[in-house]
Amino acid sequence: MKKVDIIIVGGGAGGLAAAIEAKRTDRDKSVTVLEHLPRVGKKILATGNGRCNLGNLNADTHLYTNAAFASKVMNKFNAQSLVEFFQSMGLYTRADSEGRLYPLSNTAASVLDALRFECENLGVDIVCDYKVNSVKKADGFIINGEYKCDSLILACGGKAAPSQGSDGSGYPLLKSLGHSVTALSPCLVQLLTDTAxxxxxxxxxxxxxxxxxxxxxxxxxxxxxxxxxxxxxxMDLSRYVVPDKKAEIIIDLLPEYSFEAAKEIIVKTARHNPALPIESLLGGLMHKAVGTAVIKSALGFLPKAAAEIGAKQAGIIAAEIKNFTLALKGTKGFNDAQVTKGGASVKEFDAHTLESKKHKGLYACGELLDVDGACGGFNLAFAFSSGRAAGQNAAKKCSF
Ligand SMILES: Cc1cc2nc3c(=O)[nH]c(=O)nc-3n(C[C@H](O)[C@H](O)[C@H](O)COP(=O)(O)OP(=O)(O)OC[C@H]3O[C@@H](n4cnc5c(N)ncnc54)[C@H](O)[C@@H]3O)c2cc1C
Structure with missing residues (x-):
């Protein structure tokens, strides 16, 4: 059996960050990453439409699911520390107007390269094409009956986008060690609605x-x-969808204006040009096709021209603009989702160290945990921060 100080299951964002931080904390500890795909970091390449939105300057204040747990993680390994973490590997970032961090190269491959080369530089052993199917607690942990380690970091990701490696196989590993996994559902995913x-x-x-x-x-x-x-x-709204619970989506198509202001604009436009074809009545406020759908839905039919729109009809149309309602039928599935909602119960892990409260030396990080954030770099930020915390603490504590 091969003996290693620290084993990390999963070579994604969290796992690679954990490996780097573990080695930087103690160069003498042996660190092995076990990855079942032929290469590490496949998902990183797909993030941010190939540009990798690797974090967000506002991640420390962002409201994640299980916010108290996530904010303890993000307080220590915060957004500034993430920027410096990448700079330390020679990868520089730029933030857009909403704080979203991207590599200056604008390519996700450069983010993965930085992580891979740093792992190599530090002497992390990366074993690909190796699936972890079983973990047993002994004196330390035994993996697939082939590896023995003092500290084990589970960084297997969730169930979203399984073609990129995260096939949900981390959950049975956690359960086999007595950990609970909360209900899982696709998140940051397209919404299915009534389309009439x-x-x-x-x-x-x-x-x-x-x-x-x-x-x-x-x-x-x-x-x-x-x-x-x-x-x-x-996609952001999908974080709040409760599977199998009836709900409606209320769309405000003119969030910058109040109902009264919208009504006034419609009245004015109709008075100004009564001959305006009805399809163009809302053309100065929104896409013509959306405007036409709104008027049809509001009045139940399409009048011919603006002349038919008085104050009463304008009020009805303005109300529809502010409350364009679609019945929710569900969401697309895990194949289309960016993130998994649910995961390893955070009550069973220490938010400062990411160590299990059930087994000393066991850690979990990233999407495998029951933490998810909105679009905008928040999920990678959490994977990197929790991975770093787990790696650092695993290296400090392991005692082989
Ligand atoms: C298309 C897409 C775009 C995205 N864009 C962004 C974005 O721009 N910004 C952002 O913040 N987030 C984005 N996300 C979400 C983000 O990528 C994930 O939340 C993040 O990668 C989670 O990191 P992780 O390390 O926890 O898991 P993962 O990145 O999923 O890594 C887990 C790794 O573990 C391996 N593994 C799993 N089980 C086993 C096993 N049993 N044995 C061995 N290896 C195993 C997997 O192959 C994988 O390599 C996107 C997601 C998708 C799908």
Missing amino acids: KTKALKGVRASASLSLTTGGNARGEILFTDYGISGIAA
């Missing part, structure tokens, strides 16, 4: 504010599709 009102809008984008009748809201771009809605705001 939006059939003609396929491919059209809008800037909107969304809220779910069961709680939760999001703001940003949406994209109407043949199954429902996509786009950053829809």
